[in-house]
Amino acid sequence: MRRATVDDIPRLIELTGRLVAASGIPQEMDPAHARTTLHALLVRPDAAIWMTEAGFLAFSIERTVISPAPVACEHGWYAEDGHGLRLLKAFEAHADI
Numbered sequence: 001m002r003r004a005t006v007d008d009i010p011r012l013i014e015l016t017g018r019l020v021a022a023s024g025i026p027q028e029m030d031p032a033h034a035r036t037t038l039h040a041l042l043v044r045p046d047a048a049i050w051m052t053e054a055g056f057l058a059f060s061i062e063r064t065v066i067s068p069a070p071v072a073c074e075h076g077w078y079a080e081d082g083h084g085l086r087l088l089k090a091f092e093a094h095a096d097i
Helices: 006-023 031-043 084-095
Strands: 047-052 055-062 071-079
Touching: 006 031, 006 047, 006 055, 006 071, 031 047, 031 055, 047 084, 055 084, 071 084
Parallel strands: none
Antiparallel strands: 047 055, 055 071
16 A cells, blocks of 8 residues: 555546446546646645556545544545555545644
8 A cells, every 4th residue: 555646646536437337326437627636635645546457545634624633535435455454544644634
């Protein structure tokens, strides 16, 4: 498992497509929107994307309308390689920083 870079965007778009297909949600993925969103998360100091060979978890730290206290916001999570829990633990550890 490692932190994704902008060079990983094509693979992350592919995995996002697999996420949509596996989830059965009635939406089509817009690859251009996915590219823009993934890039924005990768360059934000308060966001990250962790990935494995066949999985990823994208998140950012946000503030809600309820409170200015920061909360972790998951933007996409998918793993077909059995590392879903490992990605979740990395997300939780990063969110605690």
